[in-house]
Amino acid sequence: MKRRTITGVKPTGTPHIGNYIGAIKPAIDLSKNNSRECFYFIADLHALNSIYKRAELKQLTYEVAATWLALGLDTEESLFYRQSDIPELVQLQWVLSAATSKGLMNRAHAYKAKVAENQADGKEEDDGVNMGLFNYPIMMAADILMFQSDDVPVGKDNIQHIEMARDIAQSFNRNYGYTFKLPEAVIAEDTAVIPGTDGRKMSKSYGNTIPIFTEEKELEKRIKRIRTDSTAPDEPKDTKGSTLFELYRAFATKVETKQMSEAFASGIGYGTVKQELFMVMNRELSGPRKEFHTLLKDKVIIDRLLTKGKEKVQPVANLMMEEVYRKIGLT
Template sequence: MKERTITGVKPTGTPHVGNYIGAIKPALDLAKDENREAFYFIADLHALNSIQNGTQLKQLTYEVAATWLALGLDPETSMFYRQSDITEVVQLQWVLSSVTSKGLMNRAHAYKARVDANRSEGKTDDDRVNMGLFNYPVLMAADILLFQADDVPVGKDNIQHIEMARDIAGSYNNYYGTTFKLPDFFITEETAIIPGLDGRKMSKSYDNTIPLFVEEAKLKKLVNRITTDSLPPDAPKEVEGSTLFSLYRAFATTMETRQMKDAFAKGISYGEVKRELFAVMNRELTEPRLKYQELLYNKNIIDRLLAQGAEKVRPIAKEKLSEVNQRIGLILNFPSILVVKVKPMVKLSTTQTWKEA
């Protein structure tokens, strides 16, 4: 059997370069392996933790879907779907919640970070903590375990989620017998932490991102804003820890990367590096940018592809959930439901009552 890779992107903001380098590009590269089956989904249920505007969530979902498609995802050879279309994910989440300890959830990085922020601001520990945030790792485990993923491409800061999915799977297997395989994370050191404009991790919360499909002139301005140290132009420079080099490597060819590394060692001005960085980024993103804009203009194409993807993955989800339910003892064969035919009703006039047609 082919090994399975699964990747989800949360629609909580317009996709940026960090999303591409850290998750999207590695996932698309893995899918090129003929012995691998790739699952890609839009994690719209996860987004409900922070997006409470339905119109905004719908638009961001379209943007993430268009991003995957513009960058080369092939819905014919891959599984491409919207998380909320697969109701089995939520059902499995509840089952997994019943075998997951609160202590494990207490250790989740996102929850601990929120608690720490609350304490530093003099607020109660649970301020701005909803159950969606607290249970986030269980829903992520359901995303992964339902489809029996072998590995999950993640950034370094998301390794804990995969480790927690393994713990949750192990807990279920211990209670009910081996049902879930234990997933592994897939990470490359080059994309472990993607730096942003200010050198910190690229994140919407830091306002230091480079939107993936920003127009050419804006992209150039953003590249020129990337912070650097004060070394003179002809001084040798280290590629390790360099924001410019990290971004350049993600878009350049192997030969170009090698040449840039040599230029750093010999001495190259940061101005020249930024010009080269813009050139390779713009080269690689020009065509996807056009495809992205076209897809957002024709959202019906996205709707159709996501619907088709859901139809492809739903039988897999149903089969696994059926096995889970059988093991935990839920009754699956319900008695036939009595169907009562009701005649349609029509209204005779605006002042009269309804009567049977």
């Protein structure tokens, strides 16, 4: 039996290189493995926690869909859908909420970070915290458990979500008998944290991202802004912890990466590295960039593919909810 893999991307901003390296590319590579059945979804319900404008949410949803398609997702070999098209997910979230302790939610990284931020600013601990944010891990658990997912590709900073999904599944299974598989986190160690232009994790909240499909001139400009240390141009440089090297090897061939590693040891200048980085990134993204803009001009294609994905996925979700309701006595 094929192992099931599930990956979701929130439409809360224009997809950037961090999304591509850390989630999209590894997930698409997995879809080419004949031993796997892959589910890919646009997490538009999750986006409601921070996007409050209808037009913005709609546009960002199309951008995320076009990104996956432009980067090579084969919708014939995988299941590609919009989270909000599967109402059973919300039903399952509510059922799982009754099997989840508040103490577990108190330990969620996103919630704790918001509380710490409020405390540092002298605000009430829960200032600006909506229940969507607080219950986010339960909805994510529903996304994963609904389809009996075996593997969930994540970065190191998102392992907790998988651990919580396992905790919630175990709680439900103890109460009602074995129902849900316990998912495993799949971590790409070499791309666990993707650095942004300032050296911190690439994140929209830090304003340090490089959009995947930014035009050539803007791409070159953003690469030139990448922060480097004060090592002299002709001095040897360490590839470990280098934002430039981490980004370079994500787009270069193995031969090119080896040559660049040797160039770092020999004392290549950072200006030259930035030029080389622009060349390999633009080479790999120019084709998908064109396809991305083509798809956004004709959104009918995107709508058709998402509808097709819904028609494949909803029967699976419906059967699972029937099983869950039978277990808890709501048949």
